Amino acid sequence: MSTQVAAAKHKKYRGEHSMGWIPYLFVLPNLLIFSIFIVIPTIIGFVYSFHEYDGLNPMKFVGIANYKEIFMDSEFWGTLGKTARYALIVVPSIYCVSLAVAMMLIQPFKAKGLFRSIFYWPTMISYIIVGLTWKWIFGDFGIMNYALSVFGAGPIEFMSNPLFANLSVIIATVWSRLGFFMVIFMAGLQAIPTDFYEAARLDGASKLRVFRSITLPLLKPTTVLVIMLSMIDAFKAYPLLFALTGGGPGKETTYIVQYIYETGFAKQELGMASAMSVVLFVLICLFTAVQNKLSKGGED
Numbered sequence: 001m002s003t004q005v006a007a008a009k010h011k012k013y014r015g016e017h018s019m020g021w022i023p024y025l026f027v028l029p030n031l032l033i034f035s036i037f038i039v040i041p042t043i044i045g046f047v048y049s050f051h052e053y054d055g056l057n058p059m060k061f062v063g064i065a066n067y068k069e070i071f072m073d074s075e076f077w078g079t080l081g082k083t084a085r086y087a088l089i090v091v092p093s094i095y096c097v098s099l100a101v102a103m104m105l106i107q108p109f110k111a112k113g114l115f116r117s118i119f120y121w122p123t124m125i126s127y128i129i130v131g132l133t134w135k136w137i138f139g140d141f142g143i144m145n146y147a148l149s150v151f152g153a154g155p156i157e158f159m160s161n162p163l164f165a166n167l168s169v170i171i172a173t174v175w176s177r178l179g180f181f182m183v184i185f186m187a188g189l190q191a192i193p194t195d196f197y198e199a200a201r202l203d204g205a206s207k208l209r210v211f212r213s214i215t216l217p218l219l220k221p222t223t224v225l226v227i228m229l230s231m232i233d234a235f236k237a238y239p240l241l242f243a244l245t246g247g248g249p250g251k252e253t254t255y256i257v258q259y260i261y262e263t264g265f266a267k268q269e270l271g272m273a274s275a276m277s278v279v280l281f282v283l284i285c286l287f288t289a290v291q292n293k294l295s296k297g298g299e300d
Contacts, residue, residue, distance in 0.1 A: 029092050048274035066275035070231070075274060076259065080283075083255040087167070087234035093174050094181055095223070101178065102185035103215075120179035127176065131243025132194030134172040135159075138244075162252040165245050169253055172244055177233065181226050226297045231291075232284055234272045256280060 026141030049066055051059040067292075070076055105116050122130065137143045138158035145155040158164040192215065200210045238257040241247065247254035255261075260280070 001196055023151055045274040047279055048271050049278050050275075051271045053271040054268040054270075059271070064270070065246045066272050069272065069281070070275055070279060074114075076117075076256075077277050078258040079251075079254060082252075083235055083237075086166070086237070086255060090170055090173050090232045090234050091227060093170065094173075094177055095226055098178050098181035098226070099175055099185050100184045102189055105182070106186055108188050119182055123179040124174070127239035128243045130172060130176045131240040134168060135244050138164075160244060160249050165249055165253050169244060171239055173237065174239060176240060177230065183185075183229065184222060184226055184229075186220050218247050221294065224291065226287055228291055231287060235280065235284055275296045 048059070050061060050063060052062045052066075052077070053059040053196060056219075101119055105112060105119070125133075134140070139145075140155065140157065140159065142158075144158065148155060156164060158168050196214045197210060200214060205213070236257055237255055238261065241253055241255060245253040247258050257280075260273050260276045263276060264270050
């Protein structure tokens with residue numbers, strides 16, 4: 001009897017493990033797409049970074065010469081500085097606005113689903129469409145200047161003035177990313193146990209004190225995620241900016257990804273552009289590592 005039981009268990013064990021490859025079959029399409037469009041191009045770009053290559057003639061190995069030239073390229077570091085300035089404004093703006101909207105939309109009120117959809121809707125629009133939409137608003141003959149003319153005010157050169165061009169980019173970016181981070185904050189807020197709020201209410205704590213002492217500390221993992229993702233988004237910004245300002249006026253809104261693109265395809269210096277991409281990748285990884293270290297992975 002014991003022999004039959006053991007045989008049955010062995011057969012069941014073999015049956016379970018013979019089907020163990022099936023889950024991998026389901027993830028295979030995503031794995032193939034990720035490998036073809038992310039992993040392989042990354043490896044190729046890393047190889048290109050050690051070569052002089054214009055996309056037409058054979059590659060010429062130059063070692064770390066491209067990297068040496070990058071560290072001497074003042075325009076590269078100037079563009080990176082403008083990108084960092086943009087990120088330092090956009091990231092806190094997205095954080096504050098999306099958190100405020102999320103806190104409002106988790107409250108019980110009528111048509112809550114409608115308002116959630118309205119705020120989330122811009123995230124489903126292509127960055128190019130977002131840029132063109134805001135260009136129609138802030139353009140020289142756009143909606144904003146038309147509205148100003150109705151009230152007798154003079155037109156504002158949003159696309160020609162560096163200050164207003166940067167402001168237009170920031171507004172468009174926050175508008176387009178608000179819904180995505182709002183959803184993340186809503187999930188984080190709804191995961192906070194209501195017992196803490198009930199105890200604070202019984203103690204007579206003000207709303208500001210509750211927000212500062214309960215909501216923000218317990219929202220720390222979500223905060224880390226939002227800051228990290230929005231910072232990476234800011235350093236990768238290109239389609240929206242290109243459609244909205246074209247990098248102008250002059251080079252005022254030309255940020256690092258556009259500069260890499262122009263180096264690679266306008267100047268046909270694919271090796272140099274690849275090296276710049278590697279440097280940007282390393283900087284983003286360092287920022288992510290520092291962020292995780294400072295936040296202890298989002299946990300106390």
